[in-house]
Amino acid sequence: MKTEIMLSEEATLDPQDWTSIRTLGHQMLDDMLDYLQSAGQLPAWKKPSAYAVGSMNQPLPEQSQEAASVYEDFFNQVLPFNNNNVHPRFWAWVQGGGTPMGMLADMLASGMNSNVSLGDHMAMYVEKQVIGWAKEMMGFPSEASGILLSGGSLANITALVVARNHFNKTIRAKGLQSVQSQLIVYGSSETHNCAIKGIEVIGIGNDNFRRIPIDENYRIKTDELKAAIEADIAAGLTPFCIIGNAGTVNTGAIDPLTELSAIAKAYGCWFHIDGAFGAIPKILPEFQQQLAGIELADSLAFDYHKWLYVNYEVACVLIRDADAHRNAFTVQANYLVTHERGLSAGPEAFSNLGMELSRGFKALKVWMSLKENGMQKYRQLVRQNIRQAEYLANLIRLEDNLQLMAEVSLNIVCFRYATSQHTDDELNHINKEILMRLHEEGIALPSYTLLNGKYVIRAAITNHRSRLADFDALVNAVVSIGNDVAPTIKIND
């Protein structure tokens, strides 16, 4: 019997006219390469115009719009008001600048549209290759396990889930309610907030994170750590995880990692390292001593999108004990069983190694970037950023009205404008005003933090486009804006 189903017109989202989408695609490519090539000639930042912001408050589109006209909207309303971490004077928070190759790789990955959760297809093998390279970079054993994630936050959380489920094998089934003695996590008071969020997410609660005091160089005090662990044991609590920082977000401080590893061993704790950006100098021979201990961690989180300059977003978590990793996440589902042959065969499913089932092909931009540049080039660039931080610190030391506010141990420089006529409170106001003017005038994009209650301007240099002259410009601008602003701020007279 012939089916009665008839369709007046069978629709698809592919273009009817491939020639015009091809022309438009080439236009986009040219525009974006122009954009990256001239990134440094534009202001460091531009406030999104009222028109652009207003254009993002429209009703859900009902009718179709020409592809070229959609692109025009992007070009006029979105592109000009980027957060601009592609700019040579972007040093805000800790963000990498991406590369043309990374951009192109994302286009290829998106074109393939691979879902990298399971199956016998090449994207799976590319990610396995990238994880293998990560282990090599960080000195992890080849039997270790790992997965790419959107960022350091998810990498840290993923590690904490593994730590918790491995520490007590009943938690997956029975939940934390089944655990008699409360689990406690330790880290320095400089530990990144995403690790604290992770501690909340895994059900431990942030009251059960012990913020261990730091020394004058912002490194965890290990005697205080041991004392805290002993006190918790005496109180009937259960120490279960120590978080070490390889590069704190405020100042780039590196905790004594080997010592932390030994303490974790002595107390039967999981040893996790947050190395979001600060683990990357592990590739430099001159950091072997300072970063010794990374290879001893039970788990390590680090970003590719920060100090390896890969385009947003991509990070990695490595887990020493591959069984602990898969046992933390593997679920049985009839529709996900690996087969012997066909598309449903292939390597171990990534969906068994994290929370996500559907996953994009983030691995491609990492694989292509690492091949394009080679480790030699990355060593040169990471060193360059560290030298630039030293250069900036020296410029600051030479200026009477600038103060270096923390030891520069990596690529982060914290400083402020200061005069003897102002109180700390006033200086906080002055420096905040300086920062906002630096941004508004499009001069440079450092960010800020508080160190011991003092507002500091903070340059985190993970930028392969910065040149020494860019730091000269920053320092000159801070001094000149400071000289301008300081006389106007005198609240405690």
Ligand SMILES: *Cc1c(COP(=O)(O)O)cnc(C)c1O
């Ligand atoms: C940036 C950062 C994170 C978070 O990483 P995302 O990639 O932004 O999620 C965690 N820890 C440190 C030390 C960081 O600098």
